[in-house]
Amino acid sequence: MQTELKYSPTMRALHWLVVLAVSIAVVAIEIMDFFPKGSAERAALFIVHQTAGLSVLALMVLRLLARVATQAPPPVPGTPLVQLAARLTHGALYALMVGMPVLGLLALAWGGKPIQPFGLNLPLALTQDKTLAHWSKEIHESGATLVYIAVGLHAAAALWHEFILKDRLLRRML
Ligand code: HEM
Ligand code: HEM
Numbered sequence: 001m002q003t004e005l006k007y008s009p010t011m012r013a014l015h016w017l018v019v020l021a022v023s024i025a026v027v028a029i030e031i032m033d034f035f036p037k038g039s040a041e042r043a044a045l046f047i048v049h050q051t052a053g054l055s056v057l058a059l060m061v062l063r064l065l066a067r068v069a070t071q072a073p074p075p076v077p078g079t080p081l082v083q084l085a086a087r088l089t090h091g092a093l094y095a096l097m098v099g100m101p102v103l104g105l106l107a108l109a110w111g112g113k114p115i116q117p118f119g120l121n122l123p124l125a126l127t128q129d130k131t132l133a134h135w136s137k138e139i140h141e142s143g144a145t146l147v148y149i150a151v152g153l154h155a156a157a158a159l160w161h162e163f164i165l166k167d168r169l170l171r172r173m174l
Pocket of ligand 2: 154
């Protein structure tokens with residue numbers, strides 16, 4: 001009997017934990033704007049954003065280690081163009097999931113603002129720099145659009161495989 005090719009249990013767990021943490025970070029920051037500036041709700045939601053965002057970074061470090069330590073299943077058959085699109089999207093997702101939290105951290109540190117995952121005060125002693133703070137925040141905010149596009153394409157491709165191609169690709173990650 002042939003065993004179904006799957007990602008390792010660690011890779012599968014980390015994939016869905018990252019999805020959960022990114023979703024919390026995005027929902028928290030998107031609903032923050034419904035509350036007035038200076039309100040307690042806004043401050044709490046921003047702490048949730050930072051906590052979930054920094055959890056993404058920690059999970060991604062583990063994920064990259066797991067990726068090199070374990071064997072990923074070979075790509076499913078597809079035209080070279082589709083294979084390339086999948087590789088590029090996965091690469092973009094890895095880069096965004098590491099880059100976004102780092103830029104968010106730098107925006108706060110260069111802006112001289114507190115970094116408060118879990119409500120704690122994370123010391124990151126960088127010399128204040130308004131220009132660098134401005135640009136890291138700008139790139140972080142534009143990066144969010146790229147996250148929406150890359151995750152949207154990626155999830156749509158996974159669902160296409162599941163419901164149209166019916167090639168059991170989704171099961172490799174479940
Ligand atoms: C994968 C992780 C993250 C994602 C997907 C993400 C996504 C976002 C999004 C969608 C916004 C709103 C953009 C807009 O209003 O145009 C935002 C704003 C922001 N994020 Fe993140 N973020 C992440 C991690 C972090 C982390 C770890 C920090 C800091 C520790 C951080 C700090 C900020 C800051 C300072 C803003 C601007 C808030 C404001 O002044 O309105 N982010 N982020
Ligand atoms: C924040 C959201 C997501 C991120 C950052 C993400 C990231 C990734 C990355 C980087 C890979 C490549 C793994 C590797 O080869 O090392 C991957 C694979 C995969 N993801 Fe996601 N993913 C997300 C959401 C989703 C969703 C919503 C679904 C399902 C609807 C999904 C289904 C899959 C599947 C089936 C694979 C395996 C693809 C294959 O075997 O070629 N992902 N994901």
